Amino acid sequence: MAKKIGIEVSLAVSEAVRAADVDLIAAYPITPQTHIVEHLSELVADGKLDAEFVPVESEHTAMSLCIGSSAAGARTYTATSSQGLALMHEILYIAPALRMPIVMTLANRSLSGPISIWNDHSDVMTERDSCWIQTFAENGQEAFDLTLHAFKVAEHPDVLLPVMVNLDGFTLSHVVEPIEMMTQAEAKKYLKPYKPKLTLDTKHPITMGGVGLPAVYTEAKKQYETAITASKKVIIDEWKEFGKLYGRHYKPIETYKTKGAEIVLMTMGSISETAMTAVDGMRDKGISVGLMRFRLWRPFPLQEFQRAVKGIKTLAVVDRAISYGSQGGPVYMEVKSALYNQKERPQIFGFVAGLGGRDVTTDTFEEIVTKATRYAKKGKGPVYEMIGVREK
Amino acid sequence: MAKKKIDAIIAWQDLELGMAMTEPGSSAKLKTGDWRSQHPVVDQDKCIKCGLCWIYCPDMSYSPGKDGFYKWNANYCKGCGICALECPKGAITMVMEEE
Numbered sequence: 402m403a404k405k406i407g408i409e410v411s412l413a414v415s416e417a418v419r420a421a422d423v424d425l426i427a428a429y430p431i432t433p434q435t436h437i438v439e440h441l442s443e444l445v446a447d448g449k450l451d452a453e454f455v456p457v458e459s460e461h462t463a464m465s466l467c468i469g470s471s472a473a474g475a476r477t478y479t480a481t482s483s484q485g486l487a488l489m490h491e492i493l494y495i496a497p498a499l500r501m502p503i504v505m506t507l508a509n510r511s512l513s514g515p516i517s518i519w520n521d522h523s524d525v526m527t528e529r530d531s532c533w534i535q536t537f538a539e540n541g542q543e544a545f546d547l548t549l550h551a552f553k554v555a556e557h558p559d560v561l562l563p564v565m566v567n568l569d570g571f572t573l574s575h576v577v578e579p580i581e582m583m584t585q586a587e588a589k590k591y592l593k594p595y596k597p598k599l600t601l602d603t604k605h606p607i608t609m610g611g612v613g614l615p616a617v618y619t620e621a622k623k624q625y626e627t628a629i630t631a632s633k634k635v636i637i638d639e640w641k642e643f644g645k646l647y648g649r650h651y652k653p654i655e656t657y658k659t660k661g662a663e664i665v666l667m668t669m670g671s672i673s674e675t676a677m678t679a680v681d682g683m684r685d686k687g688i689s690v691g692l693m694r695f696r697l698w699r700p701f702p703l704q705e706f707q708r709a710v711k712g713i714k715t716l717a718v719v720d721r722a723i724s725y726g727s728q729g730g731p732v733y734m735e736v737k738s739a740l741y742n743q744k745e746r747p748q749i750f751g752f753v754a755g756l757g758g759r760d761v762t763t764d765t766f767e768e769i770v771t772k773a774t775r776y777a778k779k780g781k782g783p784v785y786e787m788i789g790v791r792e793k
Numbered sequence: 794m795a796k797k798k799i800d801a802i803i804a805w806q807d808l809e810l811g812m813a814m815t816e817p818g819s820s821a822k823l824k825t826g827d828w829r830s831q832h833p834v835v836d837q838d839k840c841i842k843c844g845l846c847w848i849y850c851p852d853m854s855y856s857p858g859k860d861g862f863y864k865w866n867a868n869y870c871k872g873c874g875i876c877a878l879e880c881p882k883g884a885i886t887m888v889m890e891e892e
Contacts, residue, residue, distance in 0.1 A: 500811035620805035
């Protein structure tokens, strides 16, 4: 077992990409993702990683180049944040449509405007329908492990879809944590060489990215939708395989003290660690509270979620993004939708917190639990609620 | 695009991975002339066999024949009328497609 070392999480992600022995990295620097690609460029320049590093002129080009590279059969990586992801948007949907197993780290940052470099989930939530597999890291070790897992899943012959690994900008990307690293040799026990099904090859010419006339567009969409839905099995199997090899176990839905809990908080990403501390504190005060979080966001782990929720009376969903003019945060709406047809379902209340880098503390979670408990007793709450807004 | 016939209506399961087209030159099998509302008619008495229709056609719907005239191919012609516009002798007339 490798030794744990103290390292900035961004650099640990770069080291995971190095352990994955990628062939090509195309990226453009953007806060708070920059340290990841900066370190990768150093690794390539110093001869520690045998890969092409292409410093492209925009994220639109980064994703275009990644698709070309992946189409040629190369293991391909990029990373971005916020506006960078938004600039990629046009090309983003093409990667899964061409079945390109690209891996991207998204250091989550709020979208403008107002201009903000700080953390929330508004960037990824705008791309949740893009057919990218999306996982969320809670801490540095998870960021490292999920990166390796991402390559394994993406390149699996039954999947062949791109994977986006989300980690919170600054609050996770820029902190130093003790992380167990892996060398390329150690990672190779898990991650086998990429064998593409179809590649661009002048000896066997094929066309990728042809026009989908009305007679075939729907069928193409059906293929992508079927592929991402079916990828859940591989995602779970590969987490099991990872656990067997390295002793760290991951699941689509992670739970903490939910057994017999009257009220359960739902989170994603690094605020989940704060939420655990908050749960411990509230438990000490005699409040029956637990925590549930999505590690896997796309494909949405519907059955796993429905099973995990059984017996829970109240859910308080904490979103880090707003879907303007709808019913609050996207996670909240999807959670409600996932349970609507269930015979027994909890009362669900939605809260939006931690926008644009606003701190989410244990007090925030206590406030949310207090409010959700009150609404549950009344049997009614607001459509959703923004936490911590200063009012006149 | 398809593993089977290119112009057939196929099931999604028969689509190649990522809708790739694994057969080179298959676009010739995709007949794209069916949305045309007009088609060119060549008056061979006026035609001087200069080949400008063949050169200007954006869909390669003319090809040189053995007799020196240029043959029109209905499968790919969209009825744009460029040939009629460019013909120096006014030998090409665009006529409406019949119902």
